[in-house]
Amino acid sequence: MKTLPKTDAVIIGGGWTGLLMAKELSARTPISVVVLERGAPRHKEDYIGGMDELDYNVRFRLMQDYGLQTVTLRYTTKDKAIPVRQLGSFMPGQGTGGAGEHWGAVWPRFQPDVFNLLTSTTQRYGAKKLPEGHSVVDWGVTWEEIEPYYVKADKLVGAGGKAGNLRGKVVDGGNIFEGARSEEYPLPPTKTPYFGSLFKDAALKLGYHPYPNPAAILSQNYTNPDGISRQACFYCGFCDRFGCMVGAKSQPTNTLLPIVEKAKSVTLRHGCWVRRIVYDKSSGRATGVSYIDANGEETIQPADLVILGSWTLNNTRLLLLSGIGEPYDPNTGKGVVGRNLTHQISFTAAQAFFDKPLNRFMGAAPAGTRMSDFDGDAFDHSNLPFIRGGTFAGMGTGFQPIVGFGAVPSSVKTRWGSEWKKAAVYWYDRVGTVSFAGEHVAYRDHYFDLDPTYKDHLGDPLIRMTIDWNENEREVVKFAIAKGVEIAKAMGAKEIVPSAPYGHYDTRRYQSTHVQGGTIMGKSPEHSVVNTFGQHWQASNLFVMGASQFANNGSANPTPSVIAFTYRTADAVIDRYLKHPGKLA
Amino acid sequence: MRRRQFLVLSAASVGGVLVYSLDRKVSRLAAQDKPAAGQKIRIPLRFFTEGEALIVAAAVARIFPTDESGPGATEAGVTVFIDRQLAGPYGRDKHRYTHPPFDDNAAEEFGYQGASNPQQVYREGLKQLAGFDKLAPAEQDAKLKQIETGVFFNLLRRNTIEGMFCDPQHGGNVDMVGWQLIGFPGPRMTNFAQIEQYKGEPFRPKPMSLAQVVDHPNKPTEEET
Numbered sequence: 001m002k003t004l005p006k007t008d009a010v011i012i013g014g015g016w017t018g019l020l021m022a023k024e025l026s027a028r029t030p031i032s033v034v035v036l037e038r039g040a041p042r043h044k045e046d047y048i049g050g051m052d053e054l055d056y057n058v059r060f061r062l063m064q065d066y067g068l069q070t071v072t073l074r075y076t077t078k079d080k081a082i083p084v085r086q087l088g089s090f091m092p093g094q095g096t097g098g099a100g101e102h103w104g105a106v107w108p109r110f111q112p113d114v115f116n117l118l119t120s121t122t123q124r125y126g127a128k129k130l131p132e133g134h135s136v137v138d139w140g141v142t143w144e145e146i147e148p149y150y151v152k153a154d155k156l157v158g159a160g161g162k163a164g165n166l167r168g169k170v171v172d173g174g175n176i177f178e179g180a181r182s183e184e185y186p187l188p189p190t191k192t193p194y195f196g197s198l199f200k201d202a203a204l205k206l207g208y209h210p211y212p213n214p215a216a217i218l219s220q221n222y223t224n225p226d227g228i229s230r231q232a233c234f235y236c237g238f239c240d241r242f243g244c245m246v247g248a249k250s251q252p253t254n255t256l257l258p259i260v261e262k263a264k265s266v267t268l269r270h271g272c273w274v275r276r277i278v279y280d281k282s283s284g285r286a287t288g289v290s291y292i293d294a295n296g297e298e299t300i301q302p303a304d305l306v307i308l309g310s311w312t313l314n315n316t317r318l319l320l321l322s323g324i325g326e327p328y329d330p331n332t333g334k335g336v337v338g339r340n341l342t343h344q345i346s347f348t349a350a351q352a353f354f355d356k357p358l359n360r361f362m363g364a365a366p367a368g369t370r371m372s373d374f375d376g377d378a379f380d381h382s383n384l385p386f387i388r389g390g391t392f393a394g395m396g397t398g399f400q401p402i403v404g405f406g407a408v409p410s411s412v413k414t415r416w417g418s419e420w421k422k423a424a425v426y427w428y429d430r431v432g433t434v435s436f437a438g439e440h441v442a443y444r445d446h447y448f449d450l451d452p453t454y455k456d457h458l459g460d461p462l463i464r465m466t467i468d469w470n471e472n473e474r475e476v477v478k479f480a481i482a483k484g485v486e487i488a489k490a491m492g493a494k495e496i497v498p499s500a501p502y503g504h505y506d507t508r509r510y511q512s513t514h515v516q517g518g519t520i521m522g523k524s525p526e527h528s529v530v531n532t533f534g535q536h537w538q539a540s541n542l543f544v545m546g547a548s549q550f551a552n553n554g555s556a557n558p559t560p561s562v563i564a565f566t567y568r569t570a571d572a573v574i575d576r577y578l579k580h581p582g583k584l585a
Numbered sequence: 586m587r588r589r590q591f592l593v594l595s596a597a598s599v600g601g602v603l604v605y606s607l608d609r610k611v612s613r614l615a616a617q618d619k620p621a622a623g624q625k626i627r628i629p630l631r632f633f634t635e636g637e638a639l640i641v642a643a644a645v646a647r648i649f650p651t652d653e654s655g656p657g658a659t660e661a662g663v664t665v666f667i668d669r670q671l672a673g674p675y676g677r678d679k680h681r682y683t684h685p686p687f688d689d690n691a692a693e694e695f696g697y698q699g700a701s702n703p704q705q706v707y708r709e710g711l712k713q714l715a716g717f718d719k720l721a722p723a724e725q726d727a728k729l730k731q732i733e734t735g736v737f738f739n740l741l742r743r744n745t746i747e748g749m750f751c752d753p754q755h756g757g758n759v760d761m762v763g764w765q766l767i768g769f770p771g772p773r774m775t776n777f778a779q780i781e782q783y784k785g786e787p788f789r790p791k792p793m794s795l796a797q798v799v800d801h802p803n804k805p806t807e808e809e810t
Binding site: 046048049050051052053054055058059060061065066067069070073080082083084085086088191192193194197232233234235236237238245354356357358359361362363367396400401402405406415416417418421422425428429453454455503504505506507508 | 647648649650652654655657675678679680681682683684686688691692693694695696697698726729733742746747749750751752754755763764766767768769770772773774775776777779780781783784785786787788795798799800801802803805806
């Protein structure tokens with residue numbers, strides 16, 4: 001074992017949160033920063049030869065290596081957990097940029113009431129409306145506090161879209177249900193693929209309020225406030241699950257890495273697998289981290305400030321492995337680490353078959369049309385058997401043949417042979433999906449802990465997820481399927497295959513890579529792991545970044561919020577903590 | 586080391602397509618070398634025995650047949666594609682979590698929980714199909730029907746679709762026959778001018794493979810250790 005010289009700050013994880021903190025610290029302070037990334041080094045140039053569906057979209061080259069580490073999962077506290085042996089319902093990243101490399105760059109903000117969900121729902125409907133067994137809480141932060149940081153995030157990535165609520169003024173053509181924006185998007189929306197335009201026309205015909213899907217992919221050439229210039233999207237369609245060949249999709253490697261690599265105060269180390277945060281319980285201080293380096297050597301990196309930005313699963317797991325904070329116990333409701341695990345309802349509400357080609361190979365992951373008429377509390381739930389909702393979209397993400405081939409109307413019963421092939425060839429470019437992204441409520445017995453049986457390649461316990469869909473989510477899905485069919489009909493579909501209703505959580509079916517909770521923020525240490533600045537309640541020199549902070553899923557994809565909260569933490573650390581180290585709340 | 590195995594096909598059946606030389610380089614049967622009737626092509630195999638490869642070739646030809654709706658798994662070189670995949674990290678389950686204990690009674694929502702890797706699933710599955718390549722098509726279909734809900738068949742079906750539509754650098758989708766069949770153009774760098782232009786009319790640019798579009802395609806996953 002070797003012990004390295006002390007650094008001022010060590011950052012665990014080289015993705016969106018870790019590299020953004022490194023950039024801010026290096027630009028605004030003289031402190032020394034070490035970033036530890038367990039995957040391989042990557043640069044945007046690596047993606048030029050990578051337009052290969054099999055390697056990236058099927059064999060998942062950019063994703064976490066489940067051969068080394070996965071999760072286990074069970075539905076209730078009474079079940080034995082089963083390891084998720086292959087990537088399925090979510091796809092964590094590995095290597096520089098993390099999941100921020102292969103993401104879809106869909107760029108919605110949360111609804112303002114997501115941050116005070118308990119209060120807003122109780123006020124409108126009474127406490128009885130909340131689903132049985134829920135653990136819905138307020139985050140302790142307001143829309144007004146976080147909105148300026150959403151603006152910074154928009155400018156960082158060069159977000160494209162159209163505001164629907166500009167400083168309280170409703171703007172037609174944007175998302176009129178969104179929280180008030182202080183500024184318009186930096187760039188106009190992306191172009192609209194044909195399928196998205198069909199969706200838009202249908203939604204308007206039905207009296208809804210469609211808007212161009214907000215995107216962290218450039219609709220025009222753009223130079224951000226850090227001086228990073230990137231070029232506009234070509235709509236090649238090799239987007240979600242790929243790295244961008246031209247750098248139009250904002251990724252840590254093209255947006256943050258060029259600055260971080262130039263910063264003399266930052267050292268970026270790859271192949272470093274962090275196993276523990278070294279924690280002195282008596283003084284309540286994290287003194288550094290322990291990791292296996294690229295040569296397999298056990299290494300201690302002492303540091304004054306530890307920033308944990310290793311994505312939801314490992315953020316929670318590292319706190320549990322390191323014995324920092326009290327693990328959550330669903331039976332007593334005591335403890336905090338691991339609580340409020342949520343995912344996201346994300347599925348194809350209706351498959352729509354058309355009598356004309358859609359040319360769906362063209363596109364970009366976030367290009368298309370969305371509507372929020374049934375999101376959050378935009379509609380009245382008084383007479384509905386559920387709370388919350390979600391957004392519908394018709395996207396032109398770039399349809400690819402291995403994953404896409406084989407969709408046939410329900411009249412075709414076979415899955416192989418001449419009849420199936422003929423139908424699948426005919427329908428290949430005539431099928432589209434009305435998709436739905438919905439909120440997942442937090443429940444008392446949905447949580448993370450350490451698995452008692454299964455270990456990673458180093459012998460450390462895997463993290464165990466206890467999660468399922470409850471009645472509320474199943475009712476939302478039923479509602480969404482009916483609406484999805486209505487929209488598909490209005491789009492002119494000749495045949496429609498509605499989704500099956502939700503049963504149990506299915507690890508095989510891709511849902512979204514939006515797993516939240518485990519190290520949630522809040523106003524008090526009794527109910528949360530970190531304060532609203534991401535600072536650990538017990539270890540004031542430890543900050544935990546990312547969607548593990550989020551006490552519930554907000555229907556919207558979490559990355560814009562992750563980046564906004566990271567900016568807020570950067571301000572708090574730089575302007576307050578480093579000047580007077582101690583508790584910020 | 587086992588004796589090197591070859592898939593021997595009649596040249597006419599793969600007319601004018603790519604074959605794989607011993608050093609794993611792709612070479613083309615030149616058009617002017619149009620094979621004489623009865624001439625054989627020997628394709629070196631990385632994983633299958635010749636007997637296994639012939640069974641796989643016959644089975645994928647029933648899953649994705651060559652018929653009036655267009656070319657199928659035979660023309661796309663699906664057998665060669667699967668052979669290369671199985672010989673690589675995918676075949677050995679390098680990126681699947683394979684720590685015991687394995688729970689065979691897990692609900693289907695937990696996905697494949699077996700201990701066998703794809704190499705083993707194929708090896709065992711093909712034993713059940715002994716003599717398959719000698720059967721008449723109707724008998725072959727009946728045989729596949731018997732196993733169509735099993736792990737092996739579903740893997741074979743999935744790998745067949747992969748081999749039909751992958752970039753040709755992986756050994757399948759030879760001459761981009763799969764892409765031509767469905768009108769997929771491959772890795773086209775820009776659709777900027779066309780993305781909002783087509784409104785229900787087909788836009789069908791000539792397919793190009795990754796090697797034709799960029800100078801240095803990334804090393805395919807099956808070539809990783």
